[in-house]
Amino acid sequence: MRYYPVHLYKFILLLLITSFVVPSRAQEIMVTYFNKNGGYTAIKDSAAYTNIIRLAANEKGLYELNDYYPNGSLKRHGWTKVANPRKPQLEGTMETYHENGNLAITAIYKNNKLIDTLKRYYENGLIQEARFFTSTGSSSNEFLSPRHHSRLIYYADSIGRVQISNGNGAYEAKKNMDIEKGQYVDGLRQGHWEGTFNKGKNKFEEWYANGVLSKGMTTDSMGNVHPYTQREVQPEYPGGIKKLMMFVAQNYTYPREALRERVSGQLLISFVVEKNGMLNEFEVINDLGYGTANRGIEVLKKAPKWTPGYQYGMPVRVKYSIPIRLHTAPAPK
Incomplete structure (x- = not known):
């Protein structure tokens, strides 16, 4: 494909x-x-x-x-x-x-x-x-x-x-x-x-x-x-990419081992936006270990469906990569 x-x-x-x-x-x-x-x-x-x-x-x-x-x-x-x-x-x-x-x-x-x-x-x-x-x-x-x-x-x-x-x-x-x-x-x-x-x-x-x-x-x-x-028309998440990042931030849950090890850093996960707007073919480009990438994929799968991309007026599959920053320190007041 x-x-x-x-x-x-x-x-x-x-x-x-x-x-x-x-x-x-x-x-x-x-x-x-x-x-x-x-x-x-x-x-x-x-x-x-x-x-x-x-x-x-x-x-x-x-x-x-x-x-x-x-x-x-x-x-x-x-x-x-x-x-x-x-x-x-x-x-x-x-x-x-x-x-x-x-x-x-x-x-x-x-x-x-x-x-x-x-x-x-x-x-x-x-x-x-x-x-x-x-x-x-x-x-x-x-x-x-x-x-x-x-x-x-x-x-x-x-x-x-x-x-x-x-x-x-x-x-x-x-x-x-x-x-x-x-x-x-x-x-x-x-x-x-x-x-x-x-x-x-x-x-x-x-x-x-x-x-x-x-x-x-x-x-x-x-x-x-x-x-x-x-x-060319790029795929679009409902409300834009900032809304997607907010959805991830609000729904991501740390694995227990990652919390215990105080894992911090940035995941990078790629996926394909299919012609129907669904996400598929997830790939972990940068992993922090302790199950953190799997949790990121789980959240992305729960996100609302995208508007698909188009090329020459026809829907096409488009590959994206997004970062997910993880930080175990207490949030600033």
Whole structure:
């Protein structure tokens, strides 16, 4: 079954990181091992990548950040205003690399926000696209980052055939047996677009004006038509995510052993919001032990049903992660 991961920065406070400091000849470094679901692990061999932050800031007050693939090759290099591996405040140029060593992305950040020109590259080294980001744009076009506005100024296929130049041209991309095509004018989507998703089973049509989606419709494999005005709609808990956290806080009960051991910290539990709004496929990303994670799952199962997520006007499965902070000290008066 497919599910669509949600952009977690919109909804949750990130998990506190357990890292350790390793002395080096020149300066100290913070090393953190991350697994594939975004949690951390103490075992290097099970990590999807290793994050290393140098704790001596440069003349601009920035800390050097490097991520490495399991094979030792560089995954990402850049700078952060804070020495926090799970929630860095990116600043300046950030470079990401494919596992074969070729450059994947170059981007520029200011105050942890994309600015200026972002470039993507194929694994073969050819440039795929260049996109200009501005915080003053009035259009909410594209889906790369909902916090920023951007214009596509260049796009080429994997063999170097240019489709978009100076923000204008006919765009056509194929991925996983699906296709999407339409027109760009001044870096924004314009007019009629069409394509397929779910390996060609569903067809969609969309209409844009200056990069803004005005309407869309999907025809599924059974011939049913699903209209929409937003390509992606995230699932929603009744009253919002703050209401969910309040529900958890009011209904969570400590296991006796956890109380006896005065267990404190933060659980991180992921789950899938099904097409009918029910929760399923719970996974413990960070566990504090003594049955604390199981109690967290029990509370989430008792919570009211969600409004499901939609993509192209059709309900989809969406994966979430939420933190549950536990503290055994007496509550402040």
